[in-house]
Amino acid sequence: MKSAALVLMLLAAPALAETHEVQMFNRSDNGPMIYEPSFLSIAPGDTVRFVPTQPSHNAAAIDGMIPEGAEPFKSKINEDFFVTLTVPGSYGIKCSPHFAMGMVMLIEVGDAPAPALPEDLPARARERFEAILAANPQ
Helix, strand or coil: CHHHHHHHHHHHCCCCCCEEEEEEEEEECCEEEEEECCEEEECCCEEEEEECCCCCCCCEECCCCCCCCCCCCECCCCCCEEEEECCCEEEEEECHHHHHHCCEEEEEECCCCCCCCCCCCCHHHHHHHHHHHHHCCC
16 A cells, blocks of 8 residues: 555656756867857756856856746856756857857747847857757757
């Protein structure tokens, strides 16, 4: 009888949220000033861990590129940083010091349409976002 109760409790338990790791590089095999991966598709409630694999990077939400109701965030430079994303939608992420050099990534939380890119994006950031979107059609 105890084993049946245990099985019922386990079946009724909610699925555990996942933690996804993103590394931040000055240069990798995929190019300069880059997040790896540059695109994540995650479930609401999942956590993203940003790891400063090489120095001088952070992770910050891009103004105008987070879902309505989501809280913006910004880590410190060289900080191992965790953020839990609960609001479904697309999140544009930048490295503050290297934004103009195109150090950006995209996180899709739940089912989300492709984001509209703000008009004021630096040229290299726009190019990288366009490449990310082309490689990951939504």
